[in-house]
Amino acid sequence: MAILSLYILNKSGGLVYQRDFTEKLNKLSANDYLVLAGTFHGIHVIASKISPVSHSSGIKSIDSSTFSLHCLQTPTGIKFLLVTDPGQSNAHLLLSKIYQLYADYVMKNPFHQLEMPIRSDQFNRQLTIYASST
Amino acid sequence: MTSKPLKAVGEEVWKTKIDKVNAELVALTYGSLVAQLCRDFENNYDRVNEQLDKMGYNIGLRLIEDFLARSGIGRCSSFKDTAEVISKVGFKMFLNVVPRVSNWSADGKTFSLYIDDNPLADFVELPPQSENLWYSNIYCGVLRGALEMTQMQVHAEFVSDVLQGHAATEIKVQLLQILKDEIPAAEE
Amino acid sequence: MTSIYNRSLHRRSGDVSLSLFALLFAETVAYSQKHVKGVNELEERLNSLGYSVGYRMSELVMLREGKNGVRSIEILELMRDVHQNLWKALYGRSAHSLEKSRSEEDEYMIIDNNPIELTFISVPKDISQLSCAAFTAGIVEAALDGAQFPARVTAHSSGTDQFPQRTIYLVKFEPQVVEREASK
Numbered sequence: 001m002a003i004l005s006l007y008i009l010n011k012s013g014g015l016v017y018q019r020d021f022t023e024k025l026n027k028l029s030a031n032d033y034l035v036l037a038g039t040f041h042g043i044h045v046i047a048s049k050i051s052p053v054s055h056s057s058g059i060k061s062i063d064s065s066t067f068s069l070h071c072l073q074t075p076t077g078i079k080f081l082l083v084t085d086p087g088q089s090n091a092h093l094l095l096s097k098i099y100q101l102y103a104d105y106v107m108k109n110p111f112h113q114l115e116m117p118i119r120s121d122q123f124n125r126q127l128t129i130y131a132s133s134t
Numbered sequence: 135m136t137s138k139p140l141k142a143v144g145e146e147v148w149k150t151k152i153d154k155v156n157a158e159l160v161a162l163t164y165g166s167l168v169a170q171l172c173r174d175f176e177n178n179y180d181r182v183n184e185q186l187d188k189m190g191y192n193i194g195l196r197l198i199e200d201f202l203a204r205s206g207i208g209r210c211s212s213f214k215d216t217a218e219v220i221s222k223v224g225f226k227m228f229l230n231v232v233p234r235v236s237n238w239s240a241d242g243k244t245f246s247l248y249i250d251d252n253p254l255a256d257f258v259e260l261p262p263q264s265e266n267l268w269y270s271n272i273y274c275g276v277l278r279g280a281l282e283m284t285q286m287q288v289h290a291e292f293v294s295d296v297l298q299g300h301a302a303t304e305i306k307v308q309l310l311q312i313l314k315d316e317i318p319a320a321e322e
Numbered sequence: 323m324t325s326i327y328n329r330s331l332h333r334r335s336g337d338v339s340l341s342l343f344a345l346l347f348a349e350t351v352a353y354s355q356k357h358v359k360g361v362n363e364l365e366e367r368l369n370s371l372g373y374s375v376g377y378r379m380s381e382l383v384m385l386r387e388g389k390n391g392v393r394s395i396e397i398l399e400l401m402r403d404v405h406q407n408l409w410k411a412l413y414g415r416s417a418h419s420l421e422k423s424r425s426e427e428d429e430y431m432i433i434d435n436n437p438i439e440l441t442f443i444s445v446p447k448d449i450s451q452l453s454c455a456a457f458t459a460g461i462v463e464a465a466l467d468g469a470q471f472p473a474r475v476t477a478h479s480s481g482t483d484q485f486p487q488r489t490i491y492l493v494k495f496e497p498q499v500v501e502r503e504a505s506k
Contacts, residue, residue: 078199
């Protein structure tokens with residue numbers, strides 16, 4: 001399974017979805033996840049501003065020896081953060097598919113309030129199915 | 135922007151990425167909703183128009199993600215580009231129609247969409263004395279909501295509608311301002 | 323000037339995207355929620371919206387069957403017609419099964435494993451008894467009323483692991499329909 005964990009941040013950098021897809025990750029407290037998300041949001045803004053290249057797209061991925069973090073920011077300001085094993089080459093495809101699942105099972109759910117935490121059963125289920133296929 | 139012509143992009147998305155439903159089901163469902171609103175507002179058509187716009191706005195805020203996720207189209211370089219994307223990709227992938235973009239203002243901030251075969255208007259005949267009802271006003275709201283989520287504040291309104299006996303179905307879209315403060319970091 | 327009366331009703335209008343239907347339906351549910359108190363009222367409102375659709379769609383289906391179209395005179399015949407032809411006209415396929423209640427003379431069930439209006443909906447746990455498929459239930463109710471077999475139709479979630487959105491449409495016919503059937 002290529003997807004280790006997924007974070008979704010709303011436009012203001014608030015964490016609306018966090019899920020681990022494997023047991024081997026350390027569990028953090030709910031608050032820690034919120035701080036992690038907010039921190040990334042801040043770093044993302046800073047990175048784009050200090051970039052020596054104009055029109056920089058900000059942080060696309062962070063690589064380390066133990067994991068890789070990939071970021072998809074939509075033109076609407078939503079960020080999808082994907083944690084994978086190092087060297088995952090098709091992360092952009094995975095993120096693309098996850099964005100589609102979000103557009104379907106979160107956006108089309110009348111019981112989901114925009115910018116609020118995601119609590120859509122079908123989204124969870126479809127992610128499970130997709131993650132196990134990767 | 136994409137190197138492929140927009141018309142081809144729109145057609146490919148429609149053919150390969152879109153699950154389809156019977157247009158009649160949607161037309162009848164929409165008609166049922168409009169009729170319900172007319173009852174709720176006791177045939178005060180100004181308020182029905184307003185409500186349709188509001189509902190369209192709520193839809194637009196969500197529809198934009200589906201549009202972006204499925205079309206793969208990124209930020210537009212100009213408002214003229216935006217208009218072409220809306221008609222050739224946006225309308226195409228949701229409604230399978232491609233409205234004509236025309237009637238540009240000199241400052242490039244206003245254009246019109248002409249819809250030739252409005253799928254929502256199938257089977258519809260408006261009740262008597264409903265001259266100020268814009269039956270498909272939901273489109274205006276959808277445009278407003280979807281564009282706002284990509285930092286363009288627009289005003290969209292119906293100019294004419296064949297359902298009202300006019301020669302054409304025309305929506306005017308005007309760019310009011312770019313919401314610079316809301317552009318996500320790294321998109322400037 | 324062409325009016326809708328000039329247009330042929332036999333021309334099928336083609337397709338639009340499921341996304342559009344889903345987004346329109348979701349907003350309809352959200353709007354309805356603001357005007358009702360509780361699950362039952364919400365379902366009634368959705369039923370009534372569906373009723374309006376069903377009333378028109380069943381007439382269209384009948385018209386298009388043309389010379390082959392025959393008004394059903396028996397309950398089972400009608401139920402089969404709904405289960406297959408009405409479903410096909412609306413959703414491009416027939417429903418998944420049709421059952422008659424073993425205990426109640428006036429009850430039948432149509433089962434759909436994935437009702438189209440539920441495709442993307444996740445009902446919160448605190449209102450888990452809500453079925454937005456009340457919309458299709460309304461469509462069926464109108465079709466039955468229109469065929470002179472008045473009934474009350476309700477939608478009930480009956481999800482399985484394989485088909486989490488599986489829904490049972492419970493059709494309860496009015497007493498006069500059952501009496502009429504029995505007298506044949």
